[in-house]
Amino acid sequence: MANPTSNCNNNNVIVFGPTGDVGGFAALEASRRGAKVWLAMRDTTKTVAVLQEKESSFERVRADLSDAASVTAAVRTSGATAAFVYLVPTNDGLRSSLAAMQAAGIEFVVFISTYSIPSNVDVRAVPASSVIAFEHAAVEAALEDLQLAHVALRPAYFASNPFKLALDLSSSSSSSSCLEAYVSNGDCLVDCIAPDDIGRAAGALLASPSSSSSPPLKRIFNLCGPQLLTFDAMLAAIGRVAGVDVHIHHLDAARWVDVMADELRALPRPAAVFLTEYYARGFVSAQDARYAPAVANVRALTDRDAMSFDEYLRLHCRRLLPGVGGGG
Ligand SMILES: NC(=O)c1ccc[n+]([C@@H]2O[C@H](COP(=O)([O-])OP(=O)(O)OC[C@H]3O[C@@H](n4cnc5c(N)ncnc54)[C@H](OP(=O)(O)O)[C@@H]3O)[C@@H](O)[C@H]2O)c1
Known part of the structure; x- marks a missing residue:
């Protein structure tokens, strides 16, 4: 396979x-x-933990x-080209901001779809009812239309989703040796x-x-982790690594939407509904023709194998569950 990273020259990003x-x-x-990297932030005083x-x-x-x-101002200040x-959230699928960055000198974008x-x-052709897919597809369409x-x-x-969605990490519960989790x-x-x-x-x-002065307009890389786990197995692994009991509440879809939209989280309700439907029909399958190539893409792009969930937990559990159990 040709090196998929060899199409642009982006030393200032x-x-x-x-x-x-x-x-x-x-x-x-x-x-x-080796790139010069500018950090574009809503609040430039915030800590960026990973950079330290x-x-x-x-x-x-x-x-x-x-x-x-x-x-526009940020791109002009930086002189970045990528x-x-x-x-x-915007009402135009990021179109105005993408057009602004293009006009200010950006020639290449990496978008997390x-x-x-x-x-x-x-x-x-992605239907609006597939909310999460639709919103990301709108940004991809804007990039295509702008010929960027x-x-x-x-x-x-x-791998971070259980911490951001399923687990209740509110201060009242996270200091105990038992964590509550909510899944459908x-x-x-x-x-x-x-x-x-x-x-x-x-x-x-x-x-x-x-290697080329004119990169292709669009490349798509599906990306997947190396190991399929059930939600229940993920939560059990978190409990094992963090040294806590994880008490899993199995909710029906409607109740889970209420919990994610109104009670535990403030997830937009249509996105929560989309997720329950996606979970019900299966998120990822090893039989899916996209799956194995998506795992291989991680190695092709990063020169290392995709990290397992256990590796992820060993690296991040202490930070993600401060003060909980053994903390990883
Ligand atoms: N979770 C999944 O399973 C999944 C699957 C596929 C794709 N995705 C995509 O990945 C995204 C989550 O990635 P992540 O976990 O790395 O996100 P994250 O940790 O929540 O970080 C989001 C970043 O976006 C910044 N941000 C938010 N609003 C902004 C704005 N108006 N202007 C500039 N920056 C802004 C935030 O900066 P502040 O510090 O200013 O808040 C933060 O740096 C999802 O939103 C989705 O698009 C997620």
Whole structure:
């Protein structure tokens, strides 16, 4: 396979959202590969945990992806030609901000999209009812319409999700030796891809050496973790590594939506409904023709095998569950 990172020359790059799990690793990897990296942040005083002592090699600039004028100013200040971009809520699928960054000098974008967009489907054909896929597809469509060269990284189920969705980490409960977790479809299989691997793939693409002055308009890489686990098995693994009991509440779909939208989290209700439907029909399957290539893409892009869920927990459990049990 040809080196998929060998199409652009991006020595000066800007990462919108470096405080994010993926964005932090994208910044770190692009820097490790020799790029000058600008951290574009809504709040430039925030800590970027993953960069820590390496912070002095990065420059910070203020920007909000939902504010095109701030994007223009940040890109002009940086002089960057490549950008890492998350989906953030806007009413135009990020179109104005992408157009602004293009006008200010960005020639190449790495966008964190989603595996829930089916392969070989025109992004404009994704139905609005598939909320999460639809919102990411709208950004991909905007990039295509703007003729802005880009990579759509389409990861499946993040290893960080149990901590951000299923587990109740409110202060009243997280100091105990038992954690409460809320799932629908506890036997749903997920791939648990580490955000670290997604970020490293993004950073490698951002900093890729030049072999062509005109990169392809669009490349898509599905990305999956190396091991399919049920939700219940993921939560059991967290309990084992953190040294706590995890008490799993198995909820029906309607109740789980209420818990995620109104009680434990503030997930937009349509997104919660989309997720329950996705979980019910199965998230990722080893028989899915996309799965094995998506695991292989991690190695092809990062030069290392995709991290297992246990490895992810050993690296991050203490940070993700401060003060809980053995903490990893
Ligand atoms: N979870 C999954 O299983 C999954 C699967 C496929 C794709 N995805 C995609 O991955 C994303 C989550 O990635 P993650 O876990 O790395 O995210 P994360 O840790 O929640 O970080 C999100 C980042 O976006 C930044 N941000 C938010 N709004 C912004 C704005 N208006 N302008 C600039 N920056 C803004 C945040 O910065 P602040 O510090 O300012 O808040 C933060 O740095 C999802 O939103 C989805 O698009 C997720």
